[in-house]
Amino acid sequence: MDPLVRDRILLKRRVALLFYESSTRTRTSFELAAKSLGADTTLVSSLSSSIEKGETLKDTGLTLRALGAEAIILRHNSSGAAWLLEEATRLPVLNAGDGMHEHPTQALLDLRTILTHLRPGARTVSAETLAGVTVTIVGDILHSRVARSNMLLLPRLGARVVLCGPKELLPELAANAGPDIAVERSLEAALRQSQVVMMLRIQAERLAGMQLDLEQYKADYQLTGQRLAAQAPSALVLHPGPIIRGLELTAGVADGPQSAILEQVRNGVAIRMAVVERALAGDGKGGGA
Amino acid sequence: MTALVIRGGHLIDPAAGVDGPKDILLKDGRVAEIASPGKLKLQNGANADETVTLDATGLTVAPGLIDMHVHLREPGQGYKETIATGTAAAAAGGFTAVAAMPNTIPVNDSPETTRWMQAPERGAAIRVFPIAAATRGSKGEALNDFAALKSAGAVAVTDDGHPILKDGVMRETLAAAARVGLSVIQHAEDTRMTQGACMNLGAVSFKLGLRGMPPEAESGLVERDIRLVTELRDARAHLHVAHTSTAAAIAAVRQARRNGLRVTCEVAPHHFLLTDEHVGMYNTLAKMNPPLRSAADRDAMIEAILDGVVDAIATDHAPHATHEKEVEFENAPNGITGLETALGLCLHWLHREWKLPLGRILSLLSAQPAGLLNLKGRGTLAVGSFADVVVFDPKAEWTYRAGDTLSKARNTPFDGWTMQGKVRWTISEGRIAYTSS
Numbered sequence: 001m002d003p004l005v006r007d008r009i010l011l012k013r014r015v016a017l018l019f020y021e022s023s024t025r026t027r028t029s030f031e032l033a034a035k036s037l038g039a040d041t042t043l044v045s046s047l048s049s050s051i052e053k054g055e056t057l058k059d060t061g062l063t064l065r066a067l068g069a070e071a072i073i074l075r076h077n078s079s080g081a082a083w084l085l086e087e088a089t090r091l092p093v094l095n096a097g098d099g100m101h102e103h104p105t106q107a108l109l110d111l112r113t114i115l116t117h118l119r120p121g122a123r124t125v126s127a128e129t130l131a132g133v134t135v136t137i138v139g140d141i142l143h144s145r146v147a148r149s150n151m152l153l154l155p156r157l158g159a160r161v162v163l164c165g166p167k168e169l170l171p172e173l174a175a176n177a178g179p180d181i182a183v184e185r186s187l188e189a190a191l192r193q194s195q196v197v198m199m200l201r202i203q204a205e206r207l208a209g210m211q212l213d214l215e216q217y218k219a220d221y222q223l224t225g226q227r228l229a230a231q232a233p234s235a236l237v238l239h240p241g242p243i244i245r246g247l248e249l250t251a252g253v254a255d256g257p258q259s260a261i262l263e264q265v266r267n268g269v270a271i272r273m274a275v276v277e278r279a280l281a282g283d284g285k286g287g288g289a
Numbered sequence: 290m291t292a293l294v295i296r297g298g299h300l301i302d303p304a305a306g307v308d309g310p311k312d313i314l315l316k317d318g319r320v321a322e323i324a325s326p327g328k329l330k331l332q333n334g335a336n337a338d339e340t341v342t343l344d345a346t347g348l349t350v351a352p353g354l355i356d357m358h359v360h361l362r363e364p365g366q367g368y369k370e371t372i373a374t375g376t377a378a379a380a381a382g383g384f385t386a387v388a389a390m391p392n393t394i395p396v397n398d399s400p401e402t403t404r405w406m407q408a409p410e411r412g413a414a415i416r417v418f419p420i421a422a423a424t425r426g427s428k429g430e431a432l433n434d435f436a437a438l439k440s441a442g443a444v445a446v447t448d449d450g451h452p453i454l455k456d457g458v459m460r461e462t463l464a465a466a467a468r469v470g471l472s473v474i475q476h477a478e479d480t481r482m483t484q485g486a487c488m489n490l491g492a493v494s495f496k497l498g499l500r501g502m503p504p505e506a507e508s509g510l511v512e513r514d515i516r517l518v519t520e521l522r523d524a525r526a527h528l529h530v531a532h533t534s535t536a537a538a539i540a541a542v543r544q545a546r547r548n549g550l551r552v553t554c555e556v557a558p559h560h561f562l563l564t565d566e567h568v569g570m571y572n573t574l575a576k577m578n579p580p581l582r583s584a585a586d587r588d589a590m591i592e593a594i595l596d597g598v599v600d601a602i603a604t605d606h607a608p609h610a611t612h613e614k615e616v617e618f619e620n621a622p623n624g625i626t627g628l629e630t631a632l633g634l635c636l637h638w639l640h641r642e643w644k645l646p647l648g649r650i651l652s653l654l655s656a657q658p659a660g661l662l663n664l665k666g667r668g669t670l671a672v673g674s675f676a677d678v679v680v681f682d683p684k685a686e687w688t689y690r691a692g693d694t695l696s697k698a699r700n701t702p703f704d705g706w707t708m709q710g711k712v713r714w715t716i717s718e719g720r721i722a723y724t725s726s
Binding site: 100 | 485491497498500571612615618
């Protein structure tokens with residue numbers, strides 16, 4: 001699209017970014033996405049605002065609305081925060097990650113990346129688009145909002161999701177979260193079935209006192225060049241970032257030919273442009289995800 | 290004192306074995322006479338001019354309900370609820386006595402606070418029986434003076450929301466309470482297993498990305514406590530398990546009872562009606578502790594009520610200010626109100642749906658809790674008992690509206706639910722404490 005047309009789509013519309021957690025990719029790409037459509041953005045982060053003084057999420061949301069915000073992009077450390085903010089403000093709220101719950105735009109950009117590689121040229125999607133595709137998500141599933149959003153989204157396009165990790169980070173009942181979700185403890189067995197493998201970071205900040213033997217974890221679940229070559233030589237490797245080289249995957253895999261990690265980041269801007277536009281276009285009731 | 294006559298009603302008094310049409314004369318705060326319709330010997334009592342007559346035709350008359358587990362928030366948190374507002378809500382729900390938990394500010398661990406809560410200045414609409422803290426400040430370390438608390442009016446001891454985890458302290462508590470004839474009420478939660486958790490552990494908590502409390506955190510502590518009661522068998526220690534919520538905990542109580550131990554339990558309406566699915570999209574009105582559990586646990590509560598393992602239905606009335614619940618789910622305080630909905634839910638579900646006889650329900654809501662707390666002269670309307678009476682229309686269906694509550698708080702998940710059984714009058718020690726409008 002002509003950039004001069006594109007940057008008038010949301011000309012001077014007001015979008016607030018409300019961030020209670022640190023973020024590099026999500027915050028920057030949301031901001032770039034909104035700005036490239038012509039919107040004015042303002043960033044409120046918990047460490048430099050009245051949130052530090054004890055203002056509640058509801059009151060912060062009402063304040064942003066009073067200041068003219070037409071949509072709020074929220075990153076929050078509590079699961080369900082986006083629902084609370086939407087209820088309080090009745091504004092479109094874009095969930096940029098809520099606690100351990102969901103990170104919907106991440107799942108959408110992951111899907112975009114998967115489609116580019118596995119279904120090149122596809123113009124639309126349906127419930128069968130990813131039929132026959134197995135996506136394995138490896139690592140700290142319990143604390144991962146990225147895992148939850150992907151395990152709910154991908155089966156809607158026909159994919160099968162395999163969750164892989166140790167018991168401490170992957171409870172058996174995760175398989176009940178939705179249709180077409182399976183739990184597999186062996187990384188080798190999971191990789192053999194997979195066309196896509198998504199590695200997750202160990203979320204040290206959410207372990208809440210849990211003792212985890214990292215050396216054992218690496219021995220069992222680190223994605224190494226050797227494992228990849230032996231079990232899934234043509235699988236696409238994804239990671240929502242931030243990556244910890246040498247922990248959940250080796251530097252060689254992160255930078256290797258099967259990795260689409262930076263492509264995911266790039267797709268993030270386009271996906272978030274689409275989401276912001278949808279939230280603010282027309283009746284302005286497009287939010288709530 | 291004015292005499293009160295309740296005429297034309299159907300008296301159900303399970304403790305006295307009465308279930309039939311009776312007229313009742315209340316005088317000087319006591320039940321003075323019970324007679325077949327039209328047969329009261331009024332002339333032996335008060336002058337007819339001073340007698341108020343309530344026409345209870347078509348209504349059920351029963352011993353006033355007794356809620357053995359409520360939080361009235363005074364002293365210290367009058368913005369949530371006061372003893373006056375909490376007991377007004379209780380009276381509207383048909384209750385004539387409530388047992389108030391000690392997690393106030395300060396914690397009720399002294400005879401002074403225990404007396405303060407019962408003082409006439411609190412403006413209570415019905416009787417308040419304090420349950421005192423078992424340990425100093427409910428810190429689970431040093432035992433309070435149970436004899437002094439009892440003489441100040443405490444009817445049981447508990448550390449409620451701060452369960453006593455140390456075996457030695459719990460053993461001492463059970464033994465010391467037994468010596469003065471008090472029961473020990475335990476909120477059974479092994480808090481070492483529930484750090485940061487805000488709902489039941491299960492598929493729902495996983496999906497919502499919330500940390501869950503495993504059912505074993507409840508049942509494990511109940512099993513530990515039963516072990517201690519077994520060791521203290523000769524001391525006749527009485528353990529009462531508060532708001533039981535898991536199938537495993539109920540099974541442990543059932544077994545203890547078979548073994549002849551003095552182990553009793555209560556269940557709250559929300560635990561026999563709702564499951565963790567009701568958390569929905571982070572509904573903080575479905576957040577309490579113990580949390581709403583699985584459907585299997587919920588079914589186990591119903592079964593245990595029907596087969597008699599459950600000794601009492603208690604609401605765990607836990608009022609909070611509206612703004613306190615309008616926060617992130619994990620940051621919201623635990624608890625819901627319950628005093629105005631207990632009877633309506635019990636009649637609708639336990640009686641109509643699950644066919645539990647009315648007498649059994651009234652017993653769970655009155656005679657049995659009176660027995661557990663040793664409230665003499667309550668939970669029955671035998672002549673000479675306290676004139677604590679509820680008169681209700683057992684057939685009336687109505688819709689509960691949280692906005693109409695007499696409590697200060699509106700944090701109920703039952704707003705808009707259909708209730709069965711409408712309270713017409715609540716009479717506390719011969720005084721009309723509530724009249725429906």
